[in-house]
Amino acid sequence: MPDHNEQTPLLRDGDAEEGADNREVLSFSKEDSENPRAWPKSKKFINVGIVASMSILSPLASSMFTPGISQIAEDLKTSSDTVIGATTGFTVMLGLGPLILAPLSETFGRRKLYIICFSLFALLQIPTALSPNVETLIAIRTLSGFVGSVGIANGGGTISDMFEPQERAGVFGWYLLGPLLGPTL
Secondary structure (H helix, E strand, O other): OOOOOOOOEEOOOOOOOOOOOOOOOOOOOOOOOOEEEEOOOHHHHHHHHHHHHHHHHHHHHHHHHHHHHHHHHHOOOOOOHHHHHHHHHHHHHHHHHHHHHHHHHHHOHHHHHHHHHHHHHHOOOHHHHOOHHHHHHHHHHHHHHHHHOOHHHHHHHHHHHHHOOHHHHHHHHHOHHHHOOOOOO
């Protein structure tokens, strides 16, 4: 087990080969303010709360839409089965989004992806509500599911960055309430 009083290297660009030229190694000392494991517990738990909130809101947005399907179909002059495509697209992208967003967070950083994706997720709720037709609704909800998956995609990595392995189990338990409770709420 590494001595955490010394510097802890982190590899960037996913390249684990020795002597590779295209990798960047970041090192943190235990006291380094940029080291997420050195943050005070209050700052760590605030960050976990934010990420957990993201992971609640995205699945909540997928299921919150369902009770209004018949009214949406009536307003858009289409069938309920067609409107279900908006929920299907959202849910599929909520599942596939992490396959793309998690690796991107390793390249560009989690914070940037959280800010960009969740801002887009929030903004996409406006054109969803104002969709003039079912095609637009399906397209926007599908995109919204993709960018909304950022909390689910990167929550585990964020927690792993902040907490030592022996501390993670309890924190993961609280974080995972988000994706599980979101659809239920």
